[in-house]
Structure formats: structure tokens, C-alpha cells
Amino acid sequence: MTTTWVRHNRVRLALHELRPARSPDTRPLLLLHGLGERTPQRPPAVTDGWEGAVLGLDFVGHGRSTRPVGGGYTAEVLMADVDAALAAVGAVTILGRGLGAYVALLAAGGRPSLVRGVVLADGPGLAGGGTRPGSPYIGPAGLPAGPPSPDPAVPDPWALFELSRDVRPPDYAQEYVRQAMEWSGLTRPIVVAAVTRPEWLAAVAAEPGVVDAGVVEGLGLLATA
Amino acid sequence: MQSRLRAVLESHPRGDPAPPPITPAEGGPHIDGARRPDRSWWVDAGGLRLAVYEWGPPDAPPIVAAHGGFDFAGTFDLFAPLLVAGGYRFVAWDARGHGDSDWAVLYNWSADLRDALAVLDSVSAEPVVLLGHSKGGNLVLELADALPHRVSHLVNLDGLPSKNNWPDVSEHERTRLLHGELESWLDHRRRCADAERRPGTLDELAERRARMNPRLSMEWLRYLVTIGARRDADGWRWKIDPSLRLGGFGPWRPEWSMQRMPGLSMPVLGVLGLETEVMGWGTRPADVEPYLPPRARFEALDGVGHFVHIEQPRLVADIVLDFLGSSW
Numbered sequence: 001m002t003t004t005w006v007r008h009n010r011v012r013l014a015l016h017e018l019r020p021a022r023s024p025d026t027r028p029l030l031l032l033h034g035l036g037e038r039t040p041q042r043p044p045a046v047t048d049g050w051e052g053a054v055l056g057l058d059f060v061g062h063g064r065s066t067r068p069v070g071g072g073y074t075a076e077v078l079m080a081d082v083d084a085a086l087a088a089v090g091a092v093t094i095l096g097r098g099l100g101a102y103v104a105l106l107a108a109g110g111r112p113s114l115v116r117g118v119v120l121a122d123g124p125g126l127a128g129g130g131t132r133p134g135s136p137y138i139g140p141a142g143l144p145a146g147p148p149s150p151d152p153a154v155p156d157p158w159a160l161f162e163l164s165r166d167v168r169p170p171d172y173a174q175e176y177v178r179q180a181m182e183w184s185g186l187t188r189p190i191v192v193a194a195v196t197r198p199e200w201l202a203a204v205a206a207e208p209g210v211v212d213a214g215v216v217e218g219l220g221l222l223a224t225a
Numbered sequence: 226m227q228s229r230l231r232a233v234l235e236s237h238p239r240g241d242p243a244p245p246p247i248t249p250a251e252g253g254p255h256i257d258g259a260r261r262p263d264r265s266w267w268v269d270a271g272g273l274r275l276a277v278y279e280w281g282p283p284d285a286p287p288i289v290a291a292h293g294g295f296d297f298a299g300t301f302d303l304f305a306p307l308l309v310a311g312g313y314r315f316v317a318w319d320a321r322g323h324g325d326s327d328w329a330v331l332y333n334w335s336a337d338l339r340d341a342l343a344v345l346d347s348v349s350a351e352p353v354v355l356l357g358h359s360k361g362g363n364l365v366l367e368l369a370d371a372l373p374h375r376v377s378h379l380v381n382l383d384g385l386p387s388k389n390n391w392p393d394v395s396e397h398e399r400t401r402l403l404h405g406e407l408e409s410w411l412d413h414r415r416r417c418a419d420a421e422r423r424p425g426t427l428d429e430l431a432e433r434r435a436r437m438n439p440r441l442s443m444e445w446l447r448y449l450v451t452i453g454a455r456r457d458a459d460g461w462r463w464k465i466d467p468s469l470r471l472g473g474f475g476p477w478r479p480e481w482s483m484q485r486m487p488g489l490s491m492p493v494l495g496v497l498g499l500e501t502e503v504m505g506w507g508t509r510p511a512d513v514e515p516y517l518p519p520r521a522r523f524e525a526l527d528g529v530g531h532f533v534h535i536e537q538p539r540l541v542a543d544i545v546l547d548f549l550g551s552s553w
Contacts, residue, residue: 009418009468010330060331069272070321071339072331076475080414087415110407133481136371139339158271162335172476178400179407 001041003064006057008084014064015085018043019054026052026223027116030085030092032100035125035163036155038063046215047095050223055092057085059103061156067148071158075099075128075166079106086114093222095215098123099163101194102173105204108190109176112183117222119191120201121215127198129165137165170203177207186225191218245276245325252427253451254444258538259302261452268318270343271336276325277318277344281309287348290317291341293359293384293504295437295465297324299452300358303445304534307542313354313549318344320361322466324453332469334477341368345375352491354549356380358534359504363482369493370485380494380545383531385486386479389507406474413470420467424460427451434463437471437504440530479506486516493521494548496541498529505531522548 006013016039021028029050033039039056047054058065059078082103086092091114096104101120108115139161148156180189192205193215205212211221245265262278269275278298288308292300298317305315319326321340329336341364345353355376357365362384369376394402425433431446438446454461486493495517501507510525517523524544526533534541 007418009414010328066330068330070270070329070331070336072321072329072333072336074331074333074475077331077414080411083411083414110411132478136338136367136485138342138368138371139335162333165335167476169476169478175400175403179404182400183404 004088006084006088008060008081011060011066011068011081013060013066013081013084014039014058015088016056016058017053018056021051021053023051026050028053028055028089028092029219030082030094031056032082032094032096032104033059033062034098034100034123036062036160037097037124038152038155046219049216050219055089057082059159061148061159064152067150067156071156071162073159073162075103075106075163078103079110082107083111086111090114091116093219094118095121095219097121099125099128101126102128102168102200105173105176105190108184109179112180112189115180115184115189117186117189117191117225119193119215119218119222120204122194122196125163126194126196126201128163128168128200130167131169131199133167168198168200170199173200173204174207177204177210181209188221188225191221193218245278247278249448249451250456251451253448256303256445256448258306259448260306261299261302262305266347268343268347270321270340273321273327273329273340275318275321275327275340275344277316277347279314279316280305281314283314285309285312285314286354288313288315288354288356289345289348290315291357291361291364292317292320292323293361295323295469295471296358297453297464299324300449300535302452303538304542307538308545311542311546316344316348322469324464328466328468337364338367338371342372352377354378354380356382356545357384358382359384359531366482366485369489369491373490376491378492378494378549379489380548382496382533382541383498383505385495385497385508385513386482386506387508387512388479389509389512403474410470410473417468422462422465422467424457424462427461430454430461430463438532440500440502441532441535445535483513483516487518489518491520492548493518494545495521495523496533496544497525498531498533498536499525499527500530502530
């Protein structure tokens with residue numbers, strides 16, 4: 001596994017190459033991990049059929065990427081993390097797990113020219129904080145006041161707290177499907193592979209043109225898209 | 226508790242021995258009635274350093290105030306002295322990334338709430354009057370909902386969001402607008418690592434700010450430059466983090482904030498400026514009235530814009546003092 005570094009504002013993001021391309025004609029597959037996870041050390045078995053390179057991005061506050069001081073995480077800023085990686089590597093197909101699936105959807109809508117299809121899979125942080133705010137809660141006492149642990153295996157506690165509570169209204173998620181449908185030029189840019197379907201994801205799956213398929217089958221469809 | 230907290234903060238290893246600056250930079254105009262704070266201190270909010278300012282006697286009952294987006298505590302320089310004259314001390318802070326507070330790596334609503342609580346903890350453990358303008362009004366509304374035991378009275382100055390200023394367009398048109406907004410924001414994020422605020426003369430900075438504050442006098446805006454901007458070798462620059470941007474998109478809906486209001490148990494004062502302008506919400510009295518809690522007082526001001534406390538400091542201070550006086 002080789003790692004390069006991508007800058008996004010004051011954050012240094014770790015972009016890993018888990019496996020080089022077998023065929024120069026296939027674009028890279030970018031893996032987006034779930035909440036609290038990091039890029040796996042080896043390419044997961046579901047990517048065995050992918051002929052292009054297999055890459056993975058550690059989100060801000062996760063893996064080997066910067067731990068910011070004082071939290072402030074949003075799914076939208078993670079979308080911009082992905083866009084910083086796209087600026088470095090060009091067009092990719094994305095396989096996202098959990099939180100990474102939600103961010104993959106945002107990236108598909110936000111940068112439709114560079115995201116050539118996404119597969120949304122089960123993983124930690126898939127649900128987020130539901131469809132609307134609950135009773136307000138300012139934050140847990142006792143989280144570290146200083147810089148979080150630099151240990152790559154230990155995510156920033158503020159990331160865990162904030163990105164498990166961000167609201168994900170179904171119509172907001174659907175807007176990103178429409179962005180991808182309208183501007184990517186792909187007829188089927190989004191594959192829903194997750195078994196668990198929180199409201200935002202059920203709404204995405206119900207949109208015209210969204211494919212319901214397993215991860216391997218979905219990647220197969222997008223490889224030739 | 227207050228002095229102990231401040232002692233802890235002053236001994237913090239990151240602590241700058243000098244408190245946040247109070248004296249304005251030279252070159253600005255004199256504004257009748259405007260007064261800089263009497264003292265200032267730093268608050269450590271989860272590792273970020275926030276600049277806090279206080280006007281008035283340290284033993285007077287506190288009003289803790291949150292400024293709006295792209296503002297800073299010094300925008301209360303006209304309003305705070307009037308409340309001090311009414312028997313209060315007035316405490317305001319620069320939000321993360323604004324004024325003299327640290328630039329953060331990340332910004333979101335829940336971090337702003339935590340920062341507010343850290344400031345509140347540095348002021349008093351007892352219930353206080355919470356006041357906020359614009360985004361700050363929205364912030365104190367949520368603080369009051371989350372921590373009712375810390376809030377004796379809530380004052381909201383033109384910070385009651387509604388959908389009125391959202392474009393009323395077809396679904397297809399909205400998809401096109403969002404496409405442009407997303408692309409432009411992501412392009413901004415690609416560039417902002419090396420971004421700096423554009424330098425200019427004092428007058429140029431005041432003129433730029435006039436686009437956000439079209440109803441405020443140029444003299445006032447020039448005064449704000451001497452507090453909210455710094456003078457570099459190549460000109461003045463606003464201190465605000467260049468990665469911050471006005472507007473944007475996201476899952477948040479304005480109606481969610483107003484829905485917090487009916488359940489509040491402390492006395493609530495809402496003030497609306499009825500002149501619509503760029504930084505305001507365009508909220509009308511009829512949008513607010515159904516959500517007022519039982520002990521609320523509501524004032525809608527004709528001919529006054531979004532910055533009610535800057536356009537009409539005397540009028541708004543009198544409304545606030547009367548509200549606080551009658552509801553003790």
C-alpha cells in the first residue's frame with residue numbers, strides 16, 4: 001500500500017493506493033470508509049473484479065488524516081475532502097460504506113463530471129442523526145479539550161459525536177441523486193447495495209434511475225458505464 | 226467561580242499573556258455613543274481560543290450576547306453601552322473564525338453551540354440573560370432549548386429564520402441553481418488553502434462591507450474596519466477566516482429553529498426589523514406569532530432593517546430594558 005497526501009484547506013488527507021491498476025483502460029475505484037473507520041490495509045474481496053487501481057481516502061479526523069482541534073464536522077466538508085482527492089487523481093468510481101456511502105452520494109451530486117458512479121453500501125454511520133433535529137444536546141462533557149490522539153487507529157471523538165447526529169432529510173438526499181442524474185451524463189450513476197435503508201437511503205433508492213444491486217454486481221455495472 | 230475560571234484560562238499553556246485587543250486601530254472615525262469594551266479575556270473552547278469582551282461593572286447582572294454571521298463582538302459597540310447604562314454588564318465574544326478568535330479547521334452549528342457554552346461558563350454558572358442577533362439569535366434560541374437552567378431571559382434580535390427569502394422557483398430551476406452553488410463551493414474549497422482576505426484601504430473595506438450592510442452609515446462601517454480588520458504592510462484585511470463564505474447549501478431548514486420557540490419557559494423577547502435586506506431572513510410577524518411562547522413579547526419595527534440594534538440602538542435598548550425590568 002502506498003500513501004500520498006492531499007491538502008484540503010488546513011487538513012492533510014491520506015490517500016492510499018491499495019492496489020495498482022491491472023488495466024490502464026479502467027478508472028480507479030475510490031473506497032470511502034464508514035464513521036470511525038479508516039481505509040482498509042488491503043483491498044476488500046468485493047473489489048477483486050475491478051480492473052482499475054483501488055484507492056482509499058481517510059476522511060478528516062480519521063486514519064492518517066489530520067485531527068482538527070475543536071470539531072466542527074459536516075458531511076458537506078467530507079464531500080469536499082473527496083473533491084480534494086478528485087483534484088489529485090481525476091475521475092473515479094466510488095464505493096462508500098456507511099457514512100462514506102452518504103458522502104459518496106453528495107460527491108456524486110456535487111462533482112458529477114468526476115464521479116463516474118457510486119455504490120452505496122452498509123457500514124457505520126449510515127443513518128446519521130435522522131431526518132430532522134431531535135432535542136438539542138450541546139455535547140458530552142469530558143471529551144478531550146486539546147488535540148485528539150494522533151494514533152491512526154483512533155478517530156477523533158468529535159467526528160464520532162457530530163457525524164452520528166447530522167440530519168439527513170430524504171428530500172435533501174434526493175437532490176443529490178437529481179444532480180448526478182442531470183449532470184453526470186450517466187444513465188445509472190447510483191447503485192444502492194445497502195441492506196439497511198434509513199429514510200434518506202430509502203428515498204434515494206426510490207428515485208428513477210437508481211439501481212438496486214449487490215456491491216459486486218453494482219461495481220460491474222459501473223466499470224463499463 | 227468566575228475568577229477561578231479566568232485564572233485557569235490565564236495559566237493555559239497556549240494562553241497569550243495579552244488579552245484580546247480592545248483599542249481600535251488608528252485611522253477610524255469617532256462615532257457618537259460607540260464605546261469599546263472595558264475588559265477582555267480568552268476562553269479555551271475545546272482547544273480553540275475565543276476572544277470575549279465585557280462592557281460595564283464586573284458585578285452587574287450579565288447579558289451574554291451572540292453576534293450574527295460575518296460580524297464580531299465589536300458590532301455591539303453602540304448597543305452594549307446603553308444596556309450597561311440600564312444596570313447590566315454586557316458580554317459578547319467573537320465566534321470561531323471571526324474577529325480575534327482563532328480560525329478553526331472546521332465549522333458547524335454544533336461547534337458554535339459548544340463555543341457559546343464555553344463562553345457562558347466563563348461568565349456565570351447562574352442563569353443569565355441571553356441575547357443574539359441574526360444567526361446569533363438563532364444560536365441563543367437553541368441554547369435556551371438545550372440548557373433552560375442557564376437562561377433567565379431570551380432576547381432575539383431579527384434572528385427568527387423563515388423561508389421567505391428562499392427563491393420560489395420550479396424544481397428543475399432549483400436543481401440548476403444547486404448545481405452552480407455546489408460547483409462554486411467545491412471550487413472555493415479547492416482554492417481556500419492558500420486564500421487570504423483581499424487587502425485594501427480602510428475605505429475600500431468599508432465599501433465592501435456596505436454590500437452586506439447597505440442600510441448602515443459609511444462612518445460606522447469605517448469604524449468597524451478599525452476593529453474587525455488588521456493593517457498589514459499591503460493594506461487592511463478583515464480578520465475573518467478566508468475559508469468562510471456567505472450563503473451556501475445544506476440540510477438545515479429555517480422552520481426548524483422557529484419550532485424550538487413555543488416550548489421555551491423563560492420570558493422571551495423577539496424583535497423583527499421589517500425592512501428586508503440582504504443579510505436578513507425576510508421574516509414577517511405572521512411567520513412568528515404562531516410560535517411565540519406564553520410569556521413572550523414581540524416587537525416588529527417598521528422602517529428598520531436587519532441590524533436593528535445598530536440602526537436604532539436607543540429604541541431597541543429601551544425595548545430590551547423594559548422587557549427585562551418588567552419580567553424580573
